[in-house]
Every structure is written in C-alpha cells, then in structure tokens.
Amino acid sequence: MKIASRKKVNEWLVTAPSLFWLVFLFLVPTLIVFAIAFKPSDLYGGIGAGWTLETLRSLGNPNYPIIIWRTLYLSILTTAACIVLATPVGYCLARTGQRWRQVLLLLVIVPFWTSFLIRIFAWKTLLHPEGMIKKSLVFLHLISPEASLLYNAWAVWLVMVYTFLPFAILPIYAAAEKFDFRLLEAAQDLGARRWQSLLYIFLPGIRRGLWTAILVVLIPALGSYVIPDIVGGPNGEMLGNKIAQRVFVDRNLPHASGLSALLILAVLLPLLAVLVLQNKKGRAAPLIEEDA
C-alpha cells in the first residue's frame, strides 16, 4: 500500500513540470483564444463585454473559403513534396559512410545559420522578374517573358517546401538510421524486386519517422504567415495572413481569434483522427516518440 502510494506521488512529481507547461502555456491560452472568438470587439481594438455569435457569422465571408482552401492545399502539397524529397535523402544519409554522413548532415542543417527572413528575401530576389531563375527560364524558352514566378500560390509552395525540407529530413533520417537494412536483402532474397523491398519493408520500417515528419511540416505549414506575406501577394494569401490583418489592421481581436480557432481545429482534428485510427489497429503507438 505504502509503496504504491509513494509511487503515485513520485509519478505526479515527475509529471508536474510538463503538466504545468501543457496546461498553463498551451491548454489555457488555447481555450482563451476559443473564448475570445465569442466576445464582441470594441471600437478601440479591445474586447467588449458580453457574448456574441457575431464572429461566427462573419466567418461566412465569401473570401474565406478560398483562403482556407488555399491554406489547406498548399500545406498538404508542401508536406507531400517534403516527404517525397526527404525519404530518399534520409535513406541515402543512413546508408552513407560515417564520415560523409556527418558532412551531409551538416549541409542539411547549415541553412539554419542564416536568418529565416533573409533566406526568404533571397528567394524573392531569385524569383523576381529580373532575377536569375526567371531570366534563365525565359532564355531556355521554358516560360514566356510575361509569366510571373513571384506573387502566386506556387511561389509560396516552392518557398515553403524549401523552408520545411530539413524538418522532414531529420526525423526520417533518424528512423532510417535505426532501420536494419539487412531486411531489404531478406525481402529480395524472398523474391521482391528492389522497389518492392523499399515499398513493403523500408517504408513501413520508418513509419514513425514519416509520421513525425508529416506532423512537423504540416502543422507549421498551416500556420505560415511570413512566407506568403513576402512571396505570396494577394493571390498567395493564407489564413495566417488574414489573422495578422485582423489583429494589426482591423484591430478586431475576436475575429482573429475565430480564425485562429479554425486553424487549431484544422490541425487537431486530423491528429486526433490518426491517433484514434492507430489505437483501433491495436498498436497504441505514440506518434512523435521513436520506438526502442
């Protein structure tokens, strides 16, 4: 009895810091955001008294579906591109010799040493009508001189893929590094072609790394604000830009909260769905945690 109760106490002690962090720095602020969405705004940019469904109604603004749709497909396409590019990179990294691997990993991480903003401005320069990429593509007759590379959804997509790619490579590499590559030989020995062994054995073998990569790309991609702001223009706006406009330009906090709540739900619901599905399959696998 005594030992059991002490165990309980210890459990609480160990959990307390992270629990505190989760409750006060995540759960409570999130709930506040949800709550503010049901408050009226006052004329001075503050929050008025009482409760209202005004914000909820204004979310019906015909501009929003386009932006929400764009936010969703850009994020999903970004995630897809990152996974497609990062998986072979992770595979190659894991199969490279120790010394080269260090060099290549460094190359993956090196961009972080330059400010995020500067790198995006660099892309703006590259994609600019007078920029290098545009000029070379026109020179090669791949695009017409009138076409614009900047200020559209595809510019946003390109820069997002560039930005989030390292975040996808790292977890996939971490999983691939633990993968037992002899299993691929075993599969080929049993009659699988190379691509079959990769598809049926390698990908399931690194599935946790893939899930982690999907989450760490998809979630920040949905909340993108700086990238569409700099290279997107009005045709590349995402939900993050709208939230910022509501706060800084319209000074309408409830409206910004409503949009934020929408975004949070868009992230949480798929996540919960994945968790429930995985539990149903009988493998209560934590998504982020790497397996032993």
Added chain:
Amino acid sequence: MADFLVFENVSKHFGTTRAADNVSLSIRKGEFFSLLGPSGCGKTTLLRILAGFEQPDNGRVMLDGEDISALPPHRRKVNTIFQNYALFPHLTVWENIAFGLRISKCPRQELEAEVERMLRLIQMEDQAHKRPDMISGGQKQRVAIARALINKPQVLLLDEPLAALDLKLRQRMLIELDLIHDEVGITFLYVTHDQGEAMSLSDRIAVMDRGRIEQIGAPAEIYEAPRSSFVAAFIGDTNFFEGEVADVVENEYCRLKIEGFPDVLCFNDKQIGKGNLVYLSIRPEKFIISREEPVVDGRHNKMRAHVEDVIYLGTHTKYWVRIQDYRIAVFRQHSRFLLDEKPIRWHEDVWLTWHADDGFMLERYSESDERLTNLPPQKVGENNLEDKDRDPS
C-alpha cells in the same frame, strides 16, 4: 551423379583481402553441405555470392545446369535463413511466412493453404498472429525457416542460423533442422564456424581458411584424415609435433625424428620422402595412458611422460602430460568405474602409447601453420572453455 550446384573458380576481393580465392566446389542434389571455417574465412561471402548479394570478381555459379552468376537475388531459386533471422518486424508471423508468395502474386486460396501448411510444419499454428518481437529466439528461427521454404527453393542457404541461440535450444534446433531436411528433401548449404553443428548435420563438409577450401569430405573423413594442419587443428582437438623424416620403413611407414623423443614410427600414406620437415598430428583420444608399461606390438610407439594436470569431465578425463618441451592433451574414456582402481594423479610418471596408424603426418607448407604450433592445440567451439582458465598459455 550430376552436380547440382557448382562454384567454378570463384574469386572475390574486398580491398586487399581475398574473401574467396579461386574456389571450386560442387554440391549434389538433396545434400546437406556445410561450409566450415573460422570467422573471416570467406564462407559467408560464398553464401552471399550464391544468394546474389555479391558479384564474384571471377568465375561463375551454376545451379541445375544454369549459369546464375548474373541473376539478381529475386530471380534466383535459392532462399536464405539469415543469422539474425531478418524477420520483418512490422508483419505478423503469418504475414512474414506469406511474404514470398504475396510478392509472386500467388492466388489467395493457394497462399492461405501453403502458409497454414508451413505453420503446421514448424508447429506454430497458435502463434500465427503474433509479431516477431513477441516470440522467442527459437520460434523466430522456425519462422525464418518456414518463410524461406514456402518459396520452394532449389537450395536453402543457412548462415550461422543457430549462433544466436543458447546451447539447449541449439541442440533441439539441430534435430529439427535435420528432420526438416529429411522431410522437404531439398539441398541445404549450411555456413557455420561451429564444427559440432557441421559434423552432426552434414553429409559433406568443406573446411575453409583465408578464402580457400582446405578440404572437402564426409565428417569422419575430415576428422580422421585431415589433409592439412589447419584442418587437423580446426576440427576437434589435436597435438602437433615438429619432426623430420629420418628414414622410410617399408612403403607405408617411416621413422620420424622429433627433438627430445626416441624415434617415432608413423604411418606414411602420403609417401613423404626422407629429410622432409613435417608436423605429426595425434588426436588426444588416440593415446593410451597407463601406469604400467603396456605390452604392445611393433606398430606402437611407447614413451614415458609426466602428468601435469588432470581434468575430470564426466564422460572422459583430460590429462595434460609433458614429454620434454611438449605439453600433450590426452583423453581417456571411463569404461568402468572401479572403486579399488587407483586413478592416475598429478605428477605421476606414466606410459604414453599410440598406434603408428593414429598419427598423421602433415607437410609444413605455409606460413599459416605457424600459429598452430603453439600447444595446447587450438579449437573453435564451446568445448575448449573448460580448460581455458586452467591453462595460462
């Protein structure tokens, strides 16, 4: 009988090491054939060349009359049991076994029937839906066997399949492997460094060292008539003596001069001429050790020795005796237990006798023999643990 699986002058280099050095080997259909040798001798390389994971630098591999050297692994009718089993961790036992047939797009009903048949063969019907991390080492081993056999390979390759199991389980799996071989009747190519496994399972054994095949033969042939000092030392225990042929007696026998010994009579089937330097190899169980001088015919050698150590091992006793500079291992079976018998003890002087036919002369021909001259003899396998801690050399 036509040779079923043939290695023809196969060579393979990794950097400067020769993993396979002009190896030629032919294996009969249905045979249980072992490649035996210390780690790094190239036996696994041969296996990987056969499976298609390595390309030979030279030579070719023929299977059932067809040159398979250039085929990719998935096109070869051979399957491998890997040392670590290499079961797919995300698939159940059932799915692991079904993998080969699924890849080959086998119709569903046939697939299910085959998997069930395999599960019965390895007696794991009730474990079919467990994942590999939920079953024991011996069960994993059996799943690996079933997964390979379901493809009906022409040759089953086994890469040290018992190395990861404990002793008791290994003994049981040995019997099971033997039964499975009898039941399915396909050719087994078995790679191991454990002479006990190779001896008890194989129809024939190829002993390998440094990428070369030292000897091919039935287990008894290799043990009783080793063709090189490496084979003599690697298979079982033996004692080596450095000698020189003093003179040839009749055709079949010769006298050997060994430093500090009276002249030794030795069987000389290889007709080694006078003046040649040789190793004389005598297995520990071929000696007769006795307190009284035994009465024997002229074909026996007989000399005095001093007992330095006695190790009682239940089935037999192991004596370390000294003659001059040689420390010699001698086994003696306990045929009867007699209470009134006075056993031979430490520091006694005894007679050591052996028949001339029980000594084998091996030519001293390679630098690799150098490491064999240090007595006591070397051996790979668990049985030498018993005297490691007693013998500082």
